[in-house]
Amino acid sequence: MTLNRQTIRLVILLGVIAICGIIGIQIYWMKKAFDLHEQQFRQSVMVSLRNVANTIAKSYNMSVIENPVEQLSSDYFVVNLRVPLEPGILEPLLIEEFKKKNLSTDFEYGIYNCDTDNIIYGGYVKESFEPYYVEGSNELPKTDKFLNYFGVRFPGKSSYITGKLDIWIISSLITLVFTVFFGYAMFVILRQKRLSEVQRDFINNMTHEFQTPISTIKIATDVLATDKITSQPERLKKYVDIIRSENNRLKNQVEAVLSTAKIGKGNIQINIQLQDLHALIWEVTESIRVELGEDFHLNLDAQKTSIKADKMHLMNIIRNLLDNACKYSGDHPEITLKTLNDDKYIYVAVEDKGIGIAKEHQAKIFDRFYRVPTGNVHNVKGFGLGLNYVKEMVRLHKWEIDVSSELGHGTTFVIKIPISE
Structure with a gap:
């Protein structure tokens, strides 16, 4: 019940x-x-x-x-x-x-x-x-x-x-234990209730996210199953590309869920090596620069860019932050990615001018499966795993991440990374 x-x-x-x-x-x-x-x-x-x-x-x-x-x-x-x-x-x-x-x-x-x-x-x-x-x-x-x-x-x-009040003291201790037990029971009930709601939303979102590529693949395979398609090579290639794209989309979604499961169990490992941050940023932002054009601003002002990081996970961190900025910026996203230095650290900031995050939700956005309520569960795609992954990867690298946001005026995520010579 x-x-x-x-x-x-x-x-x-x-x-x-x-x-x-x-x-x-x-x-x-x-x-x-x-x-x-x-x-x-x-x-x-x-x-x-x-x-x-x-x-x-x-x-x-x-x-x-x-x-x-x-x-x-x-x-x-x-x-x-x-x-x-x-x-x-x-x-x-x-x-x-x-x-x-x-x-x-x-x-x-x-x-x-x-x-x-x-x-x-x-x-x-x-x-x-x-x-x-x-x-x-x-x-x-x-x-x-x-x-x-x-x-x-x-x-x-x-x-x-x-x-002389030993009996009363014992009864008071029993009352205290009962009070603590009740408080703990209420904490467990509320926590389980919240987890139940989060898991229900996650299943609904996952079902919705999986249904879209599955439906697209089904339509594409139905078209490919017709006899006439063999005489239309351009159309054939188009539907093959659709199947490949949707298959990659499903693969990425499954990997996101599996990566989160590994993080939760503490099984994920990182391969720390010396990296050039700006080179990675240019690589990971290639597609978004083409997609957004002049609405994407890249301000790489940092002078010292050598850091120690896992290349794959660092690229995923940046990609997740950019993806999150796009999702919550409406139909016309305007995003800025910038870097700057002080004596010991390099700062990576991802800014958007989107819908922003209310104060009461900012402390929860890094929680697993948590998604900021926007009225409709499916109006913004995703599982609520991206920012949790970012937070955990930042923690494993022993970096720091901070968020500042104002409802209706956008959000800024800043990662603080030690400089390596």
Whole structure:
């Protein structure tokens, strides 16, 4: 079953909406789960610190405070002591209470000294509840809520809470994989759709191109099969020449398809030798100079013309560019082929004053089988292979090719070739 454009667009739209919905729900529940674990963390810390404060209060025969803990930030808590305290007493109490609540995350603590109005750094304890030496002294924030207090900060709080969301992280990864798979599937569908359209157009064009010479040959052979033709030698020669011409035309078309297949498989080889570019240009433009006459301009201004190239393929490159210029120049083509130099390169330019190429098509004209839409599939002959062949040959020679065009004002192809002494 062939999917039309509207169906594909609908599938993509529904898929994008579905994925956006799934991602939105995933983010919502991830946020809810994070907030829940953060609340649980806060409650566990508050209970643990309150128990530490009450234990200290009982050891000093003081009354228990109902709410001795204040949270100053998401990861920093201060606890009312009411009496000065040594770090050696506080650390074991903190470790014991955090173990009870299974708060296995790094924390650091400090005790406020009212004489110096500073928090004296107590120490840093790893998630394994082992003391850890920190180079330098971390400064904990002060508060004026209490006269004597200690502060506890959890630098790894976010990582600790995230570690509790393993199921949600796994589900998010699955969602991500699904999203990537969907994107890839849509890419494959669109690519296959485009290839299908290109191949269909190619088959239609190939059928049309082959039908013309086949029909001509059939007519010519029918004429040659008549008895009267033997008594008309000029007419006989004419139809023999027609058959030979159409046979060569078919041969060239088949070779174009086979050459493209070889390029696609990487089987094509080039025979690089020293060539004189201008001599090749004169040879390859002989027929077009006769055909177009004054409408063909040859401006060979380059002074250094020695290059390294495969002669046959270079001639085919120029021939294809000239053929392309003729096809898209209407009934009265005006074409210019020119060369020029700089210090290192020779530039070959083929210009026409034809219909031009729209901006949206210029990036695709070198693709295999691609033909610029002109309304009617068969109004310009060809398979969409010529420019692809040119591009691949330029690439194999390690040259560069550029195209500039304006719709309704013609097209210019420029090949940049290194000069060889």
